[in-house]
Amino acid sequence: MTPRTTTVAIVGAGPAGLVLAHLLRRAGVDVAVHERRSRAELEGAARAGVLEHRVVEHLRGLGLADRLVAAGERHGRCEITCLGEKVTVDYGALSGGARHWVYPQQLLVRDLVAAYEADGGTIAFSSPVAAVAADGAGRPVLDTARGELRAAWAVGCEGARGPVAAAFPDGARGPARRYPYDWLTVLARIDRPVGTIRYAVHADGFAGMMPRTAEVGRFYLEVPAGERLDGWDADRIRAGLAHRLGLGGADPVPGELLETGVLRMRGRVAGRLRHGRLLLAGDAAHTVTPSGGKGLNSAVADVVDLAGALLEALGDDGGGGDDGGDGGALEGYQRRRLAAAWRTQEFSDGLLDLLHLPAGLPPEQREFALRLRLERIRRIARPGPEAAAFARAYVGAGELRAEEAGAEEVWAPAQRSTVATGATPR
Numbered sequence: 280m281t282p283r284t285t286t287v288a289i290v291g292a293g294p295a296g297l298v299l300a301h302l303l304r305r306a307g308v309d310v311a312v313h314e315r316r317s318r319a320e321l322e323g324a325a326r327a328g329v330l331e332h333r334v335v336e337h338l339r340g341l342g343l344a345d346r347l348v349a350a351g352e353r354h355g356r357c358e359i360t361c362l363g364e365k366v367t368v369d370y371g372a373l374s375g376g377a378r379h380w381v382y383p384q385q386l387l388v389r390d391l392v393a394a395y396e397a398d399g400g401t402i403a404f405s406s407p408v409a410a411v412a413a414d415g416a417g418r419p420v421l422d423t424a425r426g427e428l429r430a431a432w433a434v435g436c437e438g439a440r441g442p443v444a445a446a447f448p449d450g451a452r453g454p455a456r457r458y459p460y461d462w463l464t465v466l467a468r469i470d471r472p473v474g475t476i477r478y479a480v481h482a483d484g485f486a487g488m489m490p491r492t493a494e495v496g497r498f499y500l501e502v503p504a505g506e507r508l509d510g511w512d513a514d515r516i517r518a519g520l521a522h523r524l525g526l527g528g529a530d531p532v533p534g535e536l537l538e539t540g541v542l543r544m545r546g547r548v549a550g551r552l553r554h555g556r557l558l559l560a561g562d563a564a565h566t567v568t569p570s571g572g573k574g575l576n577s578a579v580a581d582v583v584d585l586a587g588a589l590l591e592a593l594g595d596d597g598g599g600g601d602d603g604g605d606g607g608a609l610e611g612y613q614r615r616r617l618a619a620a621w622r623t624q625e626f627s628d629g630l631l632d633l634l635h636l637p638a639g640l641p642p643e644q645r646e647f648a649l650r651l652r653l654e655r656i657r658r659i660a661r662p663g664p665e666a667a668a669f670a671r672a673y674v675g676a677g678e679l680r681a682e683e684a685g686a687e688e689v690w691a692p693a694q695r696s697t698v699a700t701g702a703t704p705r
């Protein structure tokens with residue numbers, strides 16, 4: 280079989296791969312997208328739903344958010360409960376008017392696939408890439424389910440542990456953290472929409488309630504690290520959610536559980552995003568816990584930056600010449616997006632610290648830790664510099680371009696549990 284050739288091979292048709300494919304194809308670059316899942320599996324996989332202001336604005340500018348804007352909902356407030364007090368954080372107002380969009384990931388993916396096809400693009404579904412090697416000139420050669428594919432550049436938009444990352448000398452490993460708890464994740468039918476994101480800081484463990492659609496909500500329950508799903512039947516899950524979230528009155532009631540799982544809570548940032556003609560973006564480059572709703576948002580921000588850098592590199596090497604030169608554009612991508620990934624980890628880690636009690640805390644010290652958290656929660660709700668910084672980082676205020684330049688604001692939680700309670704660092 281004659282090997283196929285392309286300029287940019289993209290592994291993975293999640294949000295990162297799809298947005299990158301759009302941007303390159305529109306600029307006239309030849310692109311081949313391989314996705315291991317079938318179209319139905321890809322378009323049915325429910326994960327994210329809370330989208331940053333700046334990401335949606337950017338997609339809107341590209342004409343890729345018409346259905347999102349028509350069907351999505353805007354959210355500018357969250358509630359955090361602790362010790363029986365419910366604190367409302369009006370992050371829309373605190374950020375100066377930015378709000379989240381709520382639109383399920385699988386619908387966004389479906390829209391991106393449809394728009395790509397309407398532009399004349401094709402995606403090779405059910406077509407895993409088994410491995411990536413290099414030819415004599417250092418150009419990527421992909422072993423795909425549809426035969427060999429030779430490319431000038433290969434981009435791993437493949438989620439964690441994919442074949443492009445595996446072709447990096449160190450497997451694209453980097454600093455990582457395993458948190459001392461996991462989250463039981465639940466998609467449940469609800470009797471009324473989740474009007475407001477709710478986080479519960481509770482002596483029995485964190486719980487969360489996130490909007491998705493009018494009929495379905497996403498819920499989280501903190502469980503011990505390594506917990507298995509077997510011990511959690513539907514009644515126990517519903518009772519845990521109702522108890523920790525303090526559900527009652529006008530709150531939605533979780534009914535049928537449509538999907539349950541245990542999410543291993545990890546943070547990770549690859550040491551490098553580029554090795555020769557191999558590049559990484561999105562979850563392939565970094566994994567962040569869902570605490571701040573940042574994974575999909577970071578994935579889109581990565582590829583918006585990467586598309587510009589790749590176009591510059593392709594101009595410099597005449598479409599993939601043998602020198603591999605890129606005038607530093609791709610090194611710039613790596614530098615900016617690694618810096619952004621660490622800012623995102625810092626934000627999400629700070630939020631996790633606020634939402635969970637320190638591991639192994641004796642019961643008699645729990646109320647003390649809860650009281651400290653309540654003070655911190657009140658502080659991010661009270662207008663002032665810390666509340667504004669939290670709100671802007673949480674909602675993704677501003678523009679993606681400003682983030683690329685490293686000009687975004689950072690929320691630096693003033694008080695962390697390790698300092699405040701003297702507990703063992705986790």
Ligand SMILES: Cc1cc2nc3c(=O)[nH]c(=O)nc-3n(C[C@H](O)[C@H](O)[C@H](O)COP(=O)(O)OP(=O)(O)OC[C@H]3O[C@@H](n4cnc5c(N)ncnc54)[C@H](O)[C@@H]3O)c2cc1C
Pocket residue numbers: 290291292293294295296313314315316321326327328329330384406407408409436437438439441442464542560561562563569571572573574575576577578
């Ligand atoms: C429960 C949960 C809730 C979340 N909530 C939010 C949220 O509210 N906001 C937010 O921003 N983020 C959220 N996230 C994170 C978000 O879902 C991910 O960060 C996002 O999907 C990353 O996009 P991606 O394109 O980088 O990777 P993925 O979406 O993982 O896409 C990678 C694609 O590559 C394909 N692939 C893998 N290996 C191969 C191969 N060998 N060959 C071909 N294809 C391959 C996979 O099948 C997949 O389709 C959440 C995650 C979870 C689990």
